[in-house]
């Protein structure tokens with residue numbers, strides 16, 4: 001069982017990374033193989049809408065998105081963790097999602113199955129962190145994730161994601177025991193759900 005965590009925050013050791021690490025540690029504690037990709041550390045571009053993948057299902061941009069595709073296809077559980085920037089996902093996380101247009105093309109244009117290398121059911125989950133407490137803080141992001149998980153053939157793990165509000169300064173999440181425990185519970189569930 002491979003649980004893959006994708007860090008959307010560009011802030012090293014920030015609130016999101018602390019929560020993602022808590023989730024992945026709990027998944028590993030529950031017997032899964034946990035892997036993490038820090039998107040900020042990779043050199044890759046957003047989708048350029050060249051439409052090459054519409055004919056082949058394969059992205060023709062050559063950059064470090066290659067390792068992301070490899071893990072997305074190998075993983076059984078996909079966990080995206082990201083802060084909210086301007087009411088949506090930061091560029092790093094959104095660029096990864098946009099580059100998954102090739103999987104959308106595989107599914108909807110070429111009618112191919114997702115090239116999952118494992119045999120377990122695939123689930124997707126999300127951990128979000130925002131500095132404000134706005135009611136609509138996650139509305140756009142939840143929609144984006146819904147369509148992302150659909151394109152990569154990952155069912156939502158639960159009806160609700162871990163959505164943290166009112167956490168802004170680096171490290172402030174440490175004072176939110178509830179958020180750390182919620183992230184750990186999510187990690188365990190990712191590892192254990194059949």
Ligand SMILES: Cc1cc2nc3c(=O)[nH]c(=O)nc-3n(C[C@H](O)[C@H](O)[C@H](O)COP(=O)(O)O)c2cc1C
Nearest residue numbers: 009011014015016083085086087130131132167168
């Ligand atoms: C460019 C930028 C845009 C942001 N936009 C929002 C926003 O729209 N809503 C919000 O609640 N917080 C916003 N924030 C605050 C972050 O979500 C918050 O600081 C969060 O804790 C960062 O998580 P991190 O430590 O993992 O990077 C923004 C922060 C930055 C740097």
